[in-house]
Amino acid sequence: MGPSDQLRFGLIGAGRIGQVHAATIAANPETALTLVADPFLAGAESLAARFGGRVADSPQHLITSGEVDAVLVASPTPTHIDLIEACLDAGVAVLCEKPIDLDIARVDQLLPKVRESSVPVALGFNQRFDPAFADVHRRVESGEIGDLELLSIVSRDPGPPPAEYLAVSGGIFRDMAIHDFDMARFFLGEIVEVSAVGAQLFDPGAREHGDFDSVVVTLRAATGGMATIVNSRHSVIGYDQRLEAFGAAGLLQVANAPSSLVSVSTASGVETKRPYLDFFLERYADAYALELAEFVKLVRGEASNSPGFDDGRAALVIADAAQRSAEEGVVVHLEGGWSSR
Amino acid sequence: MGPSDQLRFGLIGAGRIGQVHAATIAANPETALTLVADPFLAGAESLAARFGGRVADSPQHLITSGEVDAVLVASPTPTHIDLIEACLDAGVAVLCEKPIDLDIARVDQLLPKVRESSVPVALGFNQRFDPAFADVHRRVESGEIGDLELLSIVSRDPGPPPAEYLAVSGGIFRDMAIHDFDMARFFLGEIVEVSAVGAQLFDPGAREHGDFDSVVVTLRAATGGMATIVNSRHSVIGYDQRLEAFGAAGLLQVANAPSSLVSVSTASGVETKRPYLDFFLERYADAYALELAEFVKLVRGEASNSPGFDDGRAALVIADAAQRSAEEGVVVHLEGGWSSR
Amino acid sequence: MGPSDQLRFGLIGAGRIGQVHAATIAANPETALTLVADPFLAGAESLAARFGGRVADSPQHLITSGEVDAVLVASPTPTHIDLIEACLDAGVAVLCEKPIDLDIARVDQLLPKVRESSVPVALGFNQRFDPAFADVHRRVESGEIGDLELLSIVSRDPGPPPAEYLAVSGGIFRDMAIHDFDMARFFLGEIVEVSAVGAQLFDPGAREHGDFDSVVVTLRAATGGMATIVNSRHSVIGYDQRLEAFGAAGLLQVANAPSSLVSVSTASGVETKRPYLDFFLERYADAYALELAEFVKLVRGEASNSPGFDDGRAALVIADAAQRSAEEGVVVHLEGGWSSR
Amino acid sequence: MGPSDQLRFGLIGAGRIGQVHAATIAANPETALTLVADPFLAGAESLAARFGGRVADSPQHLITSGEVDAVLVASPTPTHIDLIEACLDAGVAVLCEKPIDLDIARVDQLLPKVRESSVPVALGFNQRFDPAFADVHRRVESGEIGDLELLSIVSRDPGPPPAEYLAVSGGIFRDMAIHDFDMARFFLGEIVEVSAVGAQLFDPGAREHGDFDSVVVTLRAATGGMATIVNSRHSVIGYDQRLEAFGAAGLLQVANAPSSLVSVSTASGVETKRPYLDFFLERYADAYALELAEFVKLVRGEASNSPGFDDGRAALVIADAAQRSAEEGVVVHLEGGWSSR
Structure with a gap:
């Protein structure tokens, strides 16, 4: 793959997730980082120095x-x-x-234009590309466990985000559970009913902002x-990311990612392992790379599994329904992608 | 423990669960089976022959x-x-x-009499006595994992019961989930809110009887x-009985009971274990014995953790609420043990 | 099975292992304990009171x-x-x-008489009957993992025996490893070569008695x-009993027996389980029962897998060879069951 | 780290292991590949094209x-x-x-020169740098499990090498076990006694070349x-690499590296995982990177744990002793690093 064949990427947003994408773009022989934009100029420059490209004046x-x-959009949600x-x-x-936006009305306003356009639009639901989740998905699709009866997802972050982040996050359903809503659609297709229960158990920030x-x-x-x-929003044992697909003929399980192959046994307990990997950058490193590879196929007009604008919208509809529930x-109840009651 | 100190038990019901209790009574040096009653006389006689006692004319x-x-009551629920x-x-x-009855009205009718009486009444919520669940409970109570934030229970039977059983079972919530409702109360105390979702996915019997x-x-x-x-109501991998207690400071997990210590690794997959133990008689054998031991303490007037009539009533209230939900x-919503809305 | 059909057992030796056998005989519906002999009379009487039978004047x-x-012989080895x-x-x-005796010469002296006699003689190699080990054995025999290339056994006791026991034990090879030598023969057949390395690492008793x-x-x-x-001779994590059979087409492994289904995860480590079961009475409880059942078949003249006098002798020959090595x-080198060099 | 501060590396040998080192050198910001030598010119050129540098005429x-x-030497052992x-x-x-050479005499000939020289010489015992093995080593050194009593290593390759490789490999002890001999020294220090048993069980190539x-x-x-x-030399379940350190106060275990987080449970078996990672390039990828980082410290004159020429010699002495045993x-018996008897 010579440089002339490489897809030239512009990256908007040089924060934590932007850095992940920059590293991924630099590591993929089919892609190159050519431009970076971020209002925090020093961040953009340092990122460009490490992973390639120049700093653009503006998005x-x-x-x-x-x-x-x-373009890879890794800037704050409202943009x-x-x-x-x-x-x-x-x-x-x-x-x-993800998410496209916190306001379904704004999403729906853009929807017709997206559908009419031939420009490839993909949403960053990276978990679809996690090798373990993707393996389970393939095996469910292949019929290995018969009809899928229950998908169970546990997702716990190591610790709550800062209160200022919560203030603009759109709430835990639109900010955090949205990944899981997308996974539910990935495995089960159209979702028709949503019941949600929320609690304020430990985070003063959540309480302050009316969030769970x-x-x-x-x-x-x-x-x-x-x-x-x-x-x-917290998990003292590390990033807790598990998934189970229970079907008529079997059970597929994704365990937490061990951070070490070592276990210790002593008089007080046996087979103790190191705490789990800390967070999504480590846990989903492979997923980001595979997500990018799939997007490259989409841009090149090849068959691609990249989730699109519609998937982003559908997950947001479920998040809204969960919030209301x-x-x-x-x-x-959801009908044809619209909430009803 | 001489025979003169043994508690003399009458067993009503010589079916599958009655046989478990008979064996447990015979194995406990503090208890003896002296009378058995069952409309199916041959069953009562064979049971008495194996575990002791005579057959009574009637309950x-x-x-x-x-x-x-x-008296140990192991006859059908309506009795x-x-x-x-x-x-x-x-x-x-x-x-x-369990359960006391399928109709909360009948339960409430008897309630005052039970409360006024000094006769010991215990309910057969055997899972409280399972060594693994009891260990988790003790550790949660001791504060080992901080405040308990989420209790997760998975309970799947190997296969659905006969349709004629379903017809009189009171439905999956009152018949099967009632164990889990009791466990929720055991771990979390008073339950104030119930949301339930049910589906008819595979069992024609459930569909026929309007059950999930x-x-x-x-x-x-x-x-x-x-x-x-x-x-x-089904689980092709064997009896699936798992419980997790997630707290602010840690996670306690009860795994499925392995049926063997052996695993096999081949070119097509590694660390394959034998399917799980088949059903509750095997999985909860210890629990039945410990349940009986605790009931003996109750009868002797010693400190005892036997769940009582109130516990049986409370679980039924939750089951009713789940059915309605x-x-x-x-x-x-439940208030003071009564459903409200 | 009426009492008249029961095999009447005499038990010689009412110590720790004698008690296990007494309980096993009492629990098996086909066997009954009728006589007990032990120089320590009170022990014999208490055992008879619990499990049946009278006390005999002498073996x-x-x-x-x-x-x-x-007769079940559970007295000290020299007898x-x-x-x-x-x-x-x-x-x-x-x-x-096990063992028949610590001195192969005495064993060989009795050998012809045993071979000529039609009286059933079985040796207490209980591990052959452990459900896990037996399952692995069956699967190896069935060809599930192809040719057996390496059998690996780890056997560690919770703590060293008293020095007075070591003094008469015959040494770790004849006392402890002899079980594993029998297992090696069980899985691999005739053993032709023995290399052993021993160390005195922690037990002053072993050092004192020239044992490892x-x-x-x-x-x-x-x-x-x-x-x-x-x-x-020690293991701070509990009784460590593992076995692996590695073959051309796969690997069968027997894990340590968990003492609980519970694991805990905290900030300092995840999936910690309770220490393993303490010792052989717990770990091999099932094996003793199955060993007895197989011996009953032998006595009844039915097909039986009970290891015999020859098996006891063969294990001792290996133990002697290990000691010398x-x-x-x-x-x-061993030839035809005799050590050569 | 600017290019001017980077260590310039020459790589001799562009085969499989040479490619691993080239990738590692290219990925480390402190190192750069500047020259490559290999008699197979096309291989050297393709490697230089991917990872940097020019092709040199000769080593x-x-x-x-x-x-x-x-210089990183990844050419055949005799060179x-x-x-x-x-x-x-x-x-x-x-x-x-590794190894320095198959002939200890040649190694000893060079030994004085190495000892007198101030030029840094390191040996590629990459397993010392495997995060899991290194973690166990640190914990043993810290006293976490008390005195180390037994180190157990299992190392099985997926399949035997070609017969032509075996012909010049120096035998399984010098070629394959040498890693484990180094690990034994890493954990236990000076080795004083070696007993080895070898077999020809499945590989015609080994038989042909008088190897095990x-x-x-x-x-x-x-x-x-x-x-x-x-x-x-074979393992149908994938690359089998396990290590256990058993001490007076505990047991540290390194499990095989799972190739996936997914397990499947069905009616025929539960918790089946994907076969293990195939071979050393995947299993020890991190180890190669950490080995290089440690070597960079050595070259820069910083404190470094790189194993040296003496370590390479000591492992070969053990391999020779194992072959003879x-x-x-x-x-x-080994005394002062020399075999004696």
Whole structure:
């Protein structure tokens, strides 16, 4: 793969997740980082120095520069919609971090334009590309465990985010559970019913912002299959990321990722392992790389499993329904991708 | 322990669960089986031959014979209430299999009499005595994992019961999940909110009787802690019985009981173990023995952890709430042990 | 099974292992304990009170009483040979604890008489009957892992025995490793080469009596397959009993027996389990019961897998060879069951 | 780290292991690949194209070019000694793959020169740097499990090498077990006694060349601690690499590296995982990177744990002793690093 064949990427957002994407783009022989934009100039410059490319004056300049074949949007959520639209207008492919937006109305406003456009738009649901989750998905699809009856997801972060982050996060359903809503759709297809229960158990920040720090969600799919999702904003044992697919003929399980192959046995307990890997950058490192590879196929017009704008929208619809269910104590029904009751 | 100190037991019901109790009574040096009653006479006789005692003409005769210090009720659910009442009237201690009854009204009718009586009444929530669950409970109580935030229970039977059993079972919530509702109370105390989702996925019998074969229940306790319960009437991998207690400072997990210490690794997969033990008689054998030992203490007037009539009632209240929640798609609130909305 | 069909057992030796056998005999519906002999009279009486039978004046009286169909020898090793011979003379079947004797010359002296006699003689190699080991054996025999290339055994006791026991034990090879030598023969057949290394690492008693507290043995079988045996007289993590069979087509492993299904995860380590079960009475409880059942078949003239006198002799020959190998630093060759060099 | 601070590496040998080192050098920001030498010119060129640097005319030219600060020797074993000597003469640091040579006489000939020289010489015992093994080593050193009594290593390759490789490999002890001999020294210090047993069980190539395909080695250290090593040239379950350190106060275990977090349970078996990672390139990828990082410290004159020429020599002495032990059926004693008897 010579440089002339490489896809030229512009990266918008040089924060933590932006750095992951920059490293991934630099490591993939088919992609190169050519432009970086971030209001925090020093961050953008340091990132460009490490992973390649120049710093653009602004996201708008980056998109319309003619120097990028694709844009990776890793900026704060409120900017996503406008940046996607700008990419559509400029005819530049875009891979946008989740969620599209916190407001379904804004998403729906852009929807027709996305559908009419031929510009590739992909959403950053990286967990679909995790080798373990993807393996389970393939095996479920192959019929290895018969009809999928219950998908169970546990997702707990090591610790709650800063209160200022919570203030603009859109709440735990739209910010954190949205990954799991997408996984539920990935495994079970259309979701038709959402019941959610939330609690404020430990995080003063969540309490302050009217958010939950712990939630349990039950989904029902059009197939009849169900999903349970457990989320917590803290986990003293490390990043807790488990998934089970229970079917008529078997059970597929994804264990937590061990951080070491070593265990110790003593008089007080046996087979103790090191705490789990800390967070998503470590746990999903492979997933980011595979997500990018799949997006490259999409841009090249090849068969691709990249989730798209519609997937981003559908996950947000479920998140909204979960928020309402948890607040009002009712089961929320979804029809054709729209909430009803 | 000489025979003269042994508690003399009458057993009502010589079916599958009655046989477990008979064996347990015979094996405990502090207890002896002296009378057995069952409409199916041959069953009662064979059981008495194996585990001791004579066959009584009827449950009523057994209770009033003066030959038993305690009665173990293992007959069909509809008979429970009247048998408990007869024991109260005869002044004979009673350990009754769950549930007390399928109708909360009948339970509440007897409630004042139970409360006024000094006759020991215990309910057969054997899972409280399972060594693994009891160990987790002790450790949670000791503060080992901090505040309990989420209790997760998975309970799947090997296969659905016969349709004729389903017809009189009271439904999956009152028949199967009731164990888990009791466990939720055991770990979390008073339950104040119930959300349940049910599905008919595989069992024609369930469909025929308007019952679910798969359910997911979320409970909220007065402490703020939550519980998730997953039940299924089938499990091709064997009896699936898992429990997790997630707290602010750690996670306690109860794994499925291995049926063998052997694993095999080949070119097609590694560390394959034998399927899990088949069902509750094997999985909870120890629990039945410890349940009996605790009941003996109760009868002797010693400190005892036997769950009582109130516990049986409380679990049924939750089961009723779950049934309503699943049917109406609403969260059901409980106040002071009564359902409200 | 009526009492008239029960095999009447005499038990010689009411110590720790004698009590295990007494309980096993009492629990098996096909066997009954009728006589007990032990120089420590109070022990014999208490055992008889718990598990049945009367106390005999002496082992000799027990054997010739006409009141027993079979004798279980659980007395100290130096008495074994004479008791087996007395059983042969009296025409009473005998199940003798290992080892037959510490002196191969005494064993060989009795050998012709045993071979000529039709009286059933079985040796107490209980590990052959452990459900896990037996399962692995069956699967190896069935060809599931192809040719058996290496059998690996780890056997570590919780703590060293008292120095007075060591003084008469015959040394770690004849006392402890002898079980593993029998297992090696069970899996690999004839052993033709023995290399052993011993060390005095922690036990002053072993040092005092010229014994090792830690040994490593390598065996080669006539098939070409090999075995490694690791023994230690202490193990702070509990009774460490593992076995692996590595073959051309796979690996069968027997894990340590968990003492609980519970694991705990905290910030300092995850998946910590309770220490392993303490010792052989707990670990091999099932094995003792199955050993007895197999011996009953032998006595009844049915097909039986009970190891016999020859097996006891063969294990002792290997133990002697290991002792010499460890002392002299040479590999010892065995031919036709005799040590050569 | 600017390019001017980078250590310039010459790589001799562009085969499989050479490619691993090239990738590692390219990935480390402190090192750069500047020259590559290999008689197979196309291989050298392709490697240089991927990982940087030019192709040198010959190893000698590479070493004396003045364009490298350090040389990585990944060429066939017979070339190692001369290349190390050439590096010493040129004053260029060298990291040489194991073993130094198959002939201890040649090693001893160079020994004085190495000891007198100030040029850094390191041996490629990469397993010392495996995060799991290194963690166990640190914990043993810290006293976490008390005195180390037994180190147990299992190392099985997926499949036997080609017969032509075996012909020049020096035999399984010098070629394969040498890693484990180094690990034994790493954990236990000076080895004073070697017993080895070898077998030809499955590989016609081994038989043809008078080599073993399966070996078991027992080592005794000057501390009294022992080590067992199991090697096989095949393993149908994938690369089998396990290590246990058993001490007076506990047991540290390194499990096989799972190739996936997924397990499956069905009616025929539960918790089946994917086969283990295939071979050393995958299993020890991290180890190669950490080995290089440690060598960089050595070259820079910083404190470093790189094993040196003496370590390479000591492992070879043990390998020679194992070969003799296995051939002659004797225990071989080592004194002061020399075999004696």
